[in-house]
Amino acid sequence: MGRQGHIRLGVNIDHVATLRQVRGNTTTYPDMIKIMNLAIRGGADQITIHLREDRRHIQEFDVLNITRDSTVDVNLEMGANEVMTKIALKYLPAWVCLVPEKRAELTTEGGLDLFRSEHRVRRVISLVQPKGIEVSLFIEPSLRQVEQAHALGADACEFHTGKWVLLQDKRAKQKEWRRLCDAARLCHELGMRVHAGHGLDVPHVKKVRQLPYLVELNIGHSIICDAVEKGIENSVKQMKSLL
Numbered sequence: 001m002g003r004q005g006h007i008r009l010g011v012n013i014d015h016v017a018t019l020r021q022v023r024g025n026t027t028t029y030p031d032m033i034k035i036m037n038l039a040i041r042g043g044a045d046q047i048t049i050h051l052r053e054d055r056r057h058i059q060e061f062d063v064l065n066i067t068r069d070s071t072v073d074v075n076l077e078m079g080a081n082e083v084m085t086k087i088a089l090k091y092l093p094a095w096v097c098l099v100p101e102k103r104a105e106l107t108t109e110g111g112l113d114l115f116r117s118e119h120r121v122r123r124v125i126s127l128v129q130p131k132g133i134e135v136s137l138f139i140e141p142s143l144r145q146v147e148q149a150h151a152l153g154a155d156a157c158e159f160h161t162g163k164w165v166l167l168q169d170k171r172a173k174q175k176e177w178r179r180l181c182d183a184a185r186l187c188h189e190l191g192m193r194v195h196a197g198h199g200l201d202v203p204h205v206k207k208v209r210q211l212p213y214l215v216e217l218n219i220g221h222s223i224i225c226d227a228v229e230k231g232i233e234n235s236v237k238q239m240k241s242l243l
């Protein structure tokens with residue numbers, strides 16, 4: 001495990017919906033189902049979407065369309081609350097990933113504190129697991145948090161890699177990498193799956209794929225940005241050919 005070729009890739013397509021929503025959902029493009037199918041053709045093992053409380057990108061109709069049409073697992077990232085639990089139970093994604101959510105944040109800025117959110121997390125798990133939905137908890141690479149995830153009955157921990165990615169200082173980065181490795185080992189020893197994600201780009205994926213027992217990465221922003229860089233020339237050529 002943790003070897004190249006054995007790690008599932010969840011492709012987070014939230015930012016495609018961001019592009020649609022900045023025009024107030026008045027355009028028929030980008031078509032989320034088309035993008036989903038292209039990601040699957042590219043090898044995505046899973047489609048990951050985050051239905052945020054402020055609905056800044058993914059809308060409830062996207063959850064409906066994507067869970068209905070996807071030929072691979074759908075991983076629904078969501079806050080641990082009653083409203084979102086009802087939505088998960090309605091559309092039955094393969095996975096739910098519980099994340100902390102602050103309204104003003106640009107993206108998910110830290111992991112869940114499973115001590116402060118213990119009751120809410122326990123309740124969501126107790127409602128969705130009996131319906132066949134597996135639950136991962138998005139946490140910092142902390143041994144305490146991993147133990148608590150196990151106590152709460154999680155199927156997987158998704159380790160927040162964002163801090164590690166952004167660290168510039170070499171020693172601090174190595175220290176954070178060791179924290180990720182220790183947390184991953186404990187997660188596996190306790191019988192949970194090791195997932196990771198946030199802020200990952202090509203150079204960091206070349207390293208993070210060495211994380212012990214890693215079975216899944218969820219990656220969004222860098223893939224969508226790369227797609228824009230690789231695609232814009234052809235898109236401009238198409239317009240230009242009409243003039």
Ligand code: PXP
Pocket residue numbers: 012014050077097099107108138158196197198199200218219220221222
């Ligand atoms: N995993 C989780 C739990 C997330 O909240 C996000 C961001 O929505 C990602 C993975 C993907 O992060 P990024 O878009 O930075 O690749």
